[in-house]
Amino acid sequence: MKLSPAPIAFSTLICLGLASCLPKKEAAGPPPAMPPTVVSVEHPVKKQITEWDEFTGRLDASASVNLYSQVTGYLKSVHFQDGSEVKKGDLLFTVDPRPFKATLDMTVAQQVQARVKLELTRNEFDRATKLLAAKAISAEDYDTRAKAVREAEAGLQVADATVEKAKLDVEYTEIKAPVDGRIGRRLMDPGGLVVGGPMGASLLGSIVSLDPMYCYIDADELTVLRYQRLNRTGGGAAKEEDRIQCEMALADDVASRTRG
DSSP: OOOOHHHHHHHHHHHHHHHHHSOOOOOOOOOOOOOOOOOOOOOOOOOOOOOOOOOOEEEEESOEEEEEOSSOEEEEEEOSOTTOEEOTTOEEEEEOOHHHHHHHHHHHHHHHHHHHHHHHHHHHHHHHHHHHHTTOSOHHHHHHHHHHHHHHHHHHHHHHHHHHHHHHHHHHTEEEOSSSEEEOOOSSOTTSEEOOSSSSOOEEEEEEOOSSEEEEEOOOHHHHHHHHHHHHHTOGGGSTTSOOOOOOOOTTOOGGGOOO
């Protein structure tokens, strides 16, 4: 079957007509020129600067004291608020002093007995001395009374020492602050049994000093070696009149870290 040539010619005329309706492409020109770059110019500034090393530090008290009792007894009262500042000599704890005062009264009475006994033995020794001179007493009786005097003197010394020990125990019922500082929380409440003595004593609390305070830092090895060399050579910050300057700031204290 053969197609007629007329439709083919019609299609060709339509394509040519559409092509004549398209806009004409303009010829491409050169790209636009870029504007000049703005540059700021500053003159060099000469000034002295300080080199800083920054480290993370931790604060620690220069003195720390744990509080123990030297006597055993029931805790009677607490005389401070947890976390408060205390001064040296402030009363902190009181152990029930009644048993120790009773012991002190007993030892004082024993001391009086020992003193009276010593007076009696001395009087007897004086009489024995006169009787021996008159040959009215044997030498054996004289020696016995002389030794009784020495025994009574030793007994009085024991009584005196016992009284002093009892007085110390009464004083130890009041536990006072040995240093100035801040006391932590109490570790025992009134009514609890306080165990005293050098072994196995009850810990009652602790005090840390506030002035001065120490700051410890962990520096890297290169920085430590650099400062050690400065100390050996005697130059830079190691001089007596130009010591190393230090500044401290909290972790969120950004203003103090800004240096001009």
